[in-house]
Amino acid sequence: xxxxxxxxxxxxxxxxxLDGLDLTVDAGTVHGLLGPNGAGKTTTVRILxxxxxxxxxxxxxxxxDVVRQxxxxxxxxxxxxxxxxxxxxxxGRDNLVMFGRLSHLGTRQARRRADALLEQFDLVDAAERxxxxxxxxxxxxxxxxxxxxLDPTVxxxxxxxxxxDPSGRREVWQSVxxxxxxxxxxxxxxxxxxxxxxxxxxxxVLNHGRVAAEGTPDALKASIGQxxxxxxxxxxxxxxxxxxxxxxxxQDAETDLDGRRVTATVTDRMAALTYVVRxxxxxxxxxxxxxxxxxTLDEVFLHLTGSTKEAS
Amino acid sequence: MTWALRDSWTxxxxxxxxxxxxxxxxxxxxxFPILLLLMFGxxxxxxxxxxxxxxxxxxxxxxxxxxxFGLETTMTTVSEDVQRGVTDRFRSLPMSRIAVLLGRAxxxxxxxxxxxxxxxxxxxxxxxxxxxxxxxxxxxxxxxLLLRFAFLWVGIYLGLLFRGQGGVMAVQILVxxxxxxxxxxxxxxxxxxxxxxLSAWNPITATVAATRELFGNGPATENAILLAVVWPVVxxxxxxxxxxxxxxxxxx
Ligand SMILES: Nc1ncnc2c1ncn2[C@@H]1O[C@H](COP(=O)(O)OP(=O)(O)O)[C@@H](O)[C@H]1O
Ligand SMILES: [Mg+2]
Numbered sequence: 001x002x003x004x005x006x007x008x009x010x011x012x013x014x015x016x017x018l019d020g021l022d023l024t025v026d027a028g029t030v031h032g033l034l035g036p037n038g039a040g041k042t043t044t045v046r047i048l049x050x051x052x053x054x055x056x057x058x059x060x061x062x063x064x065d066v067v068r069q070x071x072x073x074x075x076x077x078x079x080x081x082x083x084x085x086x087x088x089x090x091x092g093r094d095n096l097v098m099f100g101r102l103s104h105l106g107t108r109q110a111r112r113r114a115d116a117l118l119e120q121f122d123l124v125d126a127a128e129r130x131x132x133x134x135x136x137x138x139x140x141x142x143x144x145x146x147x148x149x150l151d152p153t154v155x156x157x158x159x160x161x162x163x164x165d166p167s168g169r170r171e172v173w174q175s176v177x178x179x180x181x182x183x184x185x186x187x188x189x190x191x192x193x194x195x196x197x198x199x200x201x202x203x204x205v206l207n208h209g210r211v212a213a214e215g216t217p218d219a220l221k222a223s224i225g226q227x228x229x230x231x232x233x234x235x236x237x238x239x240x241x242x243x244x245x246x247x248x249x250x251q252d253a254e255t256d257l258d259g260r261r262v263t264a265t266v267t268d269r270m271a272a273l274t275y276v277v278r279x280x281x282x283x284x285x286x287x288x289x290x291x292x293x294x295x296t297l298d299e300v301f302l303h304l305t306g307s308t309k310e311a312s
Numbered sequence: 313m314t315w316a317l318r319d320s321w322t323x324x325x326x327x328x329x330x331x332x333x334x335x336x337x338x339x340x341x342x343x344f345p346i347l348l349l350l351m352f353g354x355x356x357x358x359x360x361x362x363x364x365x366x367x368x369x370x371x372x373x374x375x376x377x378x379x380x381f382g383l384e385t386t387m388t389t390v391s392e393d394v395q396r397g398v399t400d401r402f403r404s405l406p407m408s409r410i411a412v413l414l415g416r417a418x419x420x421x422x423x424x425x426x427x428x429x430x431x432x433x434x435x436x437x438x439x440x441x442x443x444x445x446x447x448x449x450x451x452x453x454x455x456x457l458l459l460r461f462a463f464l465w466v467g468i469y470l471g472l473l474f475r476g477q478g479g480v481m482a483v484q485i486l487v488x489x490x491x492x493x494x495x496x497x498x499x500x501x502x503x504x505x506x507x508x509x510l511s512a513w514n515p516i517t518a519t520v521a522a523t524r525e526l527f528g529n530g531p532a533t534e535n536a537i538l539l540a541v542v543w544p545v546v547x548x549x550x551x552x553x554x555x556x557x558x559x560x561x562x563x564x
Contacts, residue, residue, distance in 0.1 A: 077404075079400075083403070089334060089437070104315065104406060146401065
């Protein structure tokens, strides 16, 4: 077992940020921790990497207790935080050598490890350049490399692709896949369903510091993954007709209270689309827009928790 | 213990690496006190009448003020490391934890030694001289570094305390009245009554009085050297304790 937490609790002042989190991550797998902003993902990662003390419950990482055996945890766990935590003025190689020395590899071994990591993450050409000149994707890769200096058995990745462009995102995904092939267990937090889909074999959905759902990405998608059909009418007076047209193809048709939009979950997307468009056209209703789309994370959370995502 | 020292040195080397890559950072840091020295010495100095000449009077004050401004440098660096996550990276490594602070302290002290050396040369160039022998002058330099050491711990503590930019900026502004409420630029006796009391208690005042005495740039004052030792030692003990406490409790 790479990670196991039971009843993990953490407060900030009066607010409970983690409320009895039970999480199990198997060795050698990628486990997605999915949740909106403020769900408690970073807090979890910080506790697992010994940066933050839990206020209740227990957590073991790589077999070591994060409170009582913090030193061993640090030796076996790699952390890649939400923001690239490397020295901006130094070059990539100097950064990695420094982290290697601070991990007590010895200078020669630290240098060798740095070169290997630069190679692995395709940073050899940029090794001597100050990190401040790196692109977002390069910085993330260097950060990943820094988390791997000690070849950890467990790697904690906190929103590794947030703020990256699509190509940067793909680069990071490739690196993560390569790691797992090498046997490292990864706990990956993200706000993107797609990322979990791409990388993780198990997912835990976190909301308000609690587990809202868990399972394989496929199982999760099956429970929430149907398409959404939005109809926007021009005249608000036509909303009831649009609503009943959608009701004919889906049970959960919902009218947007302050807009001109009706939304429903549909199973047979093309049949539903054709039916709704034809019905509205026959009734002479002017439609501004018809949108067939995947559910948003908001809707996933609505579905899973019965509460909407809170702005934060 | 040996790991604590080795890791501290590695953290110090990081700063030395910064110097190598951005030498102008050091130069700009030095340009500031030299500019102040020239402005005060030559622009305002003519209007300030002190025995021995204003440059001789000003120079030890300028050195102490440079040491005091080091508080700002230390605080900003520490606070930036916390905000950028570099501190978290260090704390997640199996390194000696206290080494992050010791390494910071060593790097900043080394930088101060270099600044002092350059400033002393600059002083000699514009006509400042020592009159009590090299031995006394070296003791004066040591007292200046002791003051820097004390402000270093104040800076580390405040840098760990303020997570946002607001606190850091407040300190950057407050440093100014703090250095001016001392005998660094003008004799305290020229100040209004209650400000004299404040200025007399300023740790900078003690160091300035002692260095003036040791350099022979001003009259000997009672207990000046004693105070210039006691003040920084007390400050160092208090703020190093606070800083280490804050450091070990970052996870709470
Ligand atoms: N240092 C802190 N002080 C006070 N509240 C915090 C602190 N860090 C996080 N929080 C709060 O804890 C909650 C969870 O935060 P976090 O774990 O960062 O969420 P996530 O990473 O899922 O976005 C948020 O409501 C956040 O405002
Ligand atoms: Mg977060």
